[in-house]
Amino acid sequence: MKIELKEITVRDLSEGYEDNTEGGVVGYGGKLDIRPPFQREFVYKDAQRDAVIDTASKGFPLNVMYWSVRENGEFEIIDGQQRTISLCQYVHGDFSVQIGSFKEKRAFHNLRDDEQEKLLDYPLTVYLCSGTDTEKLEWFKTINIAGAQLTDQELRNAVYHGEWVTDAKKWFSRPNCPAQAVGSKYLNGSAIRQDYLETAIKWHAPDGDIEQYMSDHQQEKSAKELWDYFSDVIDWVQACFPKYRKQMKGVPWGPLYNEHGPAVIDAAKAEEEVKRLLIDDDVTNKSGIYSYVFDGRERHLNIRKFTxxxxxxxxxxxxxxxxxxxxxxxxxxxxxxxxxxxxxxxxxxxxxxxxxxxxxxxxxxxx
The missing domain is CATH 1.10.30.50 (DNA Binding (I), subunit A)
Known part of the structure; x- marks a missing residue:
């Protein structure tokens, strides 16, 4: 694996900046994919965004950024999306910031010529990574420990990027995406941090091997097969347990469906069992009730121990x-x-x- 240290300026970074919403965000003369499929939406609050501009305008250092080198020689951001978008949006006049001794907020075009040049010439430190998928994944995990703070699924998306990941994000990773609409009551985590996508893949993948599943599907154009499976699981859950309770959130519904579905159990009988166990003081893991209904294994319930x-x-x-x-x-x-x-x-x-x-x-x- 090759890791190269590179210094670029805000001028270079913001050249050719375009935000095409669902189509992605690009910069660096069109050669940098600023918001590739694995990245979450822009989540900086105004104060964080403004702090990036203030830091750069004063010439203070920002944290190092990480880019992955694609086979065609272009790049995609692994860490630094929020800082990059903040800088590019400001240069392109999307918002105003209080800079220097001025009390009022100023857009980029309101800055004096020397202030503009200082910001455009501000140097950014970037590490470029080239290598195999396995090497990249190991490297991404390492920089994540160092503070990149990507989730495990974002790291996998970075490695197995392609049309399949792009389409999967449409179903599972956008705010108000279909998975959030039908499954948020049943899943832990959030769509924007890739938790729903990770859960769906783990449920559907043979032996729960997420990385192998993504590798197998990487070159495919559509993730609808995964969505159809996920939708079937949620429909099955609702048919088995029509009455929703908060204890249903985070239950391993996929594995239960894989083992016991798609046949639907007697919902009325299941409801009586759930109610009985919910009021049993000896049952300390109430979420385990739903797994117990299917297989009768007491380990799901964490029965209270004798004092x-x-x-x-x-x-x-x-x-x-x-x-x-x-x-x-x-x-x-x-x-x-x-x-x-x-x-x-x-x-x-x-x-x-x-x-x-x-x-x-x-x-x-x-x-």
Whole structure:
């Protein structure tokens, strides 16, 4: 992999600057993709944007930026999008800023000639990266630790860029995108930070291998297959559980659909089970209820453990004797167990607690 340090000026950066909204943002004489498909929308607040211009106008240093070199010799921004757009927008007259000793805000065309030249000649430090997809991904992860602050999915989008990523962003990554409209109640994170896209790919990818999935689809023009799958998952969830509850947000719906769909369960029966478990004090992970409804595995529910008081009371009541093997043990050699199993209605309280030796308890639990 080749990493090259380059210095450019704001004059060079802003040359040929165009914001084509959905079509992207370019600069540097049309050779720099300022907002490639993997990048989020412009998110700087006015104060942050103005601070970039004030810093540059005073000649103070801005943080280093990172560009990836494409096969055709052109570039795309990996880190520095917000600073780049702020500088280019200001030079092209999109907003005004208070600069120097002037109290009023001034647009670029309101600056004196020497002030304009100083800003246009301001040097920016850029690292250019060329290499294989694997090398770039490793490098991007490294600079991310150093402060680029891209999400894992933004890093992947940078490596596997192309028409597929562009189209996927249309479905999953724009503000008010289709995925946000139908799935925001069921997914954690946000569309603009690529969380929805990452989740959808992980659900649909064999073995959840996001990078392999993106590599396999990189040269495709449409991501509609992924959207159709995601839409089917959400439709299935709504059919299985018509009544929405906040505990449904963040449930691994994709894996559940992959294993149990597309057949729809008895919604009325499922609703009764959900209500029963929601009011059960022993169930400490309420979001796990929805996975439990399908497979009955108690690990999803994180059943409340017996307290130390419960354990001591049961141990003393038994005189340290394991009721299964009849051996006598120290309390540290025993584990608490439900006399009447939780799934059969037994509660997690002192009256329903017994102490078993570790071997018998684990044999009973199937561990």
């Amino acid at each position: 130390e008081k419960d354990r001591i009371e049961a141990y003393e009541r038994q005189g340290g004797v394991c009721p299964v093997c009849k051996g006598t043990f120290a309390i540290e050699e025993m584990e608490a167990d439900h006399i009447d199993p939780w799934h059969a209605g037994g509660k997690t309280n002192a009256a329903n607690c017994q102490m078993l030796c570790k071997e018998d308890n684990r044999r009973k639990s199937g561990v």
